[in-house]
Amino acid sequence: MKVLIVSQYFWPESFRINELIQSLIKRGVDVDVLTGQPNYPEGVVFPGYRAGACQQEYWSGARIYRVPLAPRGSKSAIKLAFNYLSFVVSGLLIGPWMLRKNNYDVIFVYAPSPILQAIPAIFLGWLKRCGVIVWVQDLWPESLQATGYVRNPRILAAVAQVVRFIYRHSDLLLVQSEAFEARVAALAPGTRVVYYPNSVDSSFAVPSEMSLPDIPALKEGFCIVFAGNIGTGQAVEVIVEAAALLTEYADIRFVVLGHGSRWDWMREEVQVRGLSNVYLPGRYPVETMPGLMQKASALLVTLADQPIFAATVPSKVQAYMAAGKPILACLNGEGARLVSKAQAGLVSAAENAQALADSILCLYKMTDAERAQMGENGRRYFKEHFDQDILTDQLIDHFHAVSASSKGQE
Incomplete structure (x- = not known):
C-alpha cells in the first residue's frame, strides 16, 4: 500500500499527523508527504528551510516533498490568506511535477x-487515478467566521461553495467528531461520511524517561496545566479571569504551555493585573509534553462559546485522557460530553470564568484518591475508544476500501 499524505502542516510543526504517519509506517505502509515550509505557530519559517524553496527530505521513513509557502506571519488576516492560498497554488502547480514519477494507491488529506x-490533493488524485480521502478536522466556513478572520457574508458563501466542491470530489470523508457528520453530509451529497476520531501517541499514556525542561512553576502547589495553541478559538481570556478569581488560594497556579496569537495578550494581561498565579513559560517540543503533563495536578482545555466549537473535539482531550490526569473542561458540546461520559473530570460552560473557578475549587478540595480515579477513568476511556493502534488499523482498512473502489471504476 503506497499512500500520499497531503497536509499543509507537518513535522517539525507539532500536529497529530506526525504520529499517525509513524504508526502507518510501522505497519508497512509506504508513505510520501506533500507539505509546505514549516512556519506554525509563530508565522516565521523554521531554521533550515526557505519559504520559496522546493525540497525533499526523509523523516521516520517517510519521503517528504516540500513546496513553496508564504509564511502566515502574526496577527494578519491578509498574510494568513496568502499562506492558505500559497499552498493551494504550489500544490497545484509544483506538486504534480515533484511527484511526477510516483504512483499511489490512495491520497489522504x-x-x-x-x-x-x-x-x-483532488487534482493529484485525478492525475494519479486514485481515490482521495479527506480527514475533516474543522468545519468551514463556520470556523472562519467563529475565529473572526472572515465576516463578510458573500465571502463566507463563496467559501461554502468551494467546500461543497471539495467534499463532492472526495471519495471518503472522515470526521473527527460525531457532531460533524450531519453538517458535512449536508454539503457532500453522494460522498460517504464516517466518524474517525483523533488519537495520540502511546507516549502520552506511558511517558518516556527523557530529560524534561526545568519549569519551576510545575514543582509545587496545585498546578493546572493548559497545553497547546493559545489562540482566539481557545478563549484564553477565561483562564485569566478564573485566575483572578482564585488569587486568594496561594496553592493554586495556572501553567500555560504553548504559544499562539493570544500569547502576547495573556502576558500583558497577567502583568497589568499582577497575577502571580499564572505562568507562561512558552512552547516546548511535543516529545516533552507527555512528561510535563504528568507533573500537573489537573489538565485544562478551553474553547470559545461558538456553535462551531461545540461540535468540535479538541485533540488535546484525547491527550489529556491518555495522560491519566483529571480534566477541567471549559467548553460546550462534544468535548464536554466526552469528558462527562468518561467521568474523567469536571465540565463548565465555555467562557464562564466563575463556573471554571468553581470547578477548580471543587477539584482542589477532592481527595487524592478521588482525583486519581478521574484520571484512571479518562485513561480507560481512551484505551477503549481512541487507542492509536486500533484507529490506525481502521484507517488502513479505509485506504484499502477506497483504493479497491477507485480501481474498480477505471
Missing part, C-alpha cells in the same frame, strides 16, 4: 484549517 489544502 489531513485537513485542519484550511480545508482548501484538499484542492491539490
Whole structure:
C-alpha cells in the first residue's frame, strides 16, 4: 500500500499527523508527504528551510516533498490568506511535477484549517487515478467566521461553495467528531461520511524517561496545566479571569504551555493585573509534553462559546485522557460530553470564568484518591475508544476500501 499524505502542516510543526504517519509506517505502509515550509505557530519559517524553496527530505521513513509557502506571519488576516492560498497554488502547480514519477494507491488529506489544502490533493488524485480521502478536522466556513478572520457574508458563501466542491470530489470523508457528520453530509451529497476520531501517541499514556525542561512553576502547589495553541478559538481570556478569581488560594497556579496569537495578550494581561498565579513559560517540543503533563495536578482545555466549537473535539482531550490526569473542561458540546461520559473530570460552560473557578475549587478540595480515579477513568476511556493502534488499523482498512473502489471504476 503506497499512500500520499497531503497536509499543509507537518513535522517539525507539532500536529497529530506526525504520529499517525509513524504508526502507518510501522505497519508497512509506504508513505510520501506533500507539505509546505514549516512556519506554525509563530508565522516565521523554521531554521533550515526557505519559504520559496522546493525540497525533499526523509523523516521516520517517510519521503517528504516540500513546496513553496508564504509564511502566515502574526496577527494578519491578509498574510494568513496568502499562506492558505500559497499552498493551494504550489500544490497545484509544483506538486504534480515533484511527484511526477510516483504512483499511489490512495491520497489522504489531513485537513485542519484550511480545508482548501484538499484542492491539490483532488487534482493529484485525478492525475494519479486514485481515490482521495479527506480527514475533516474543522468545519468551514463556520470556523472562519467563529475565529473572526472572515465576516463578510458573500465571502463566507463563496467559501461554502468551494467546500461543497471539495467534499463532492472526495471519495471518503472522515470526521473527527460525531457532531460533524450531519453538517458535512449536508454539503457532500453522494460522498460517504464516517466518524474517525483523533488519537495520540502511546507516549502520552506511558511517558518516556527523557530529560524534561526545568519549569519551576510545575514543582509545587496545585498546578493546572493548559497545553497547546493559545489562540482566539481557545478563549484564553477565561483562564485569566478564573485566575483572578482564585488569587486568594496561594496553592493554586495556572501553567500555560504553548504559544499562539493570544500569547502576547495573556502576558500583558497577567502583568497589568499582577497575577502571580499564572505562568507562561512558552512552547516546548511535543516529545516533552507527555512528561510535563504528568507533573500537573489537573489538565485544562478551553474553547470559545461558538456553535462551531461545540461540535468540535479538541485533540488535546484525547491527550489529556491518555495522560491519566483529571480534566477541567471549559467548553460546550462534544468535548464536554466526552469528558462527562468518561467521568474523567469536571465540565463548565465555555467562557464562564466563575463556573471554571468553581470547578477548580471543587477539584482542589477532592481527595487524592478521588482525583486519581478521574484520571484512571479518562485513561480507560481512551484505551477503549481512541487507542492509536486500533484507529490506525481502521484507517488502513479505509485506504484499502477506497483504493479497491477507485480501481474498480477505471
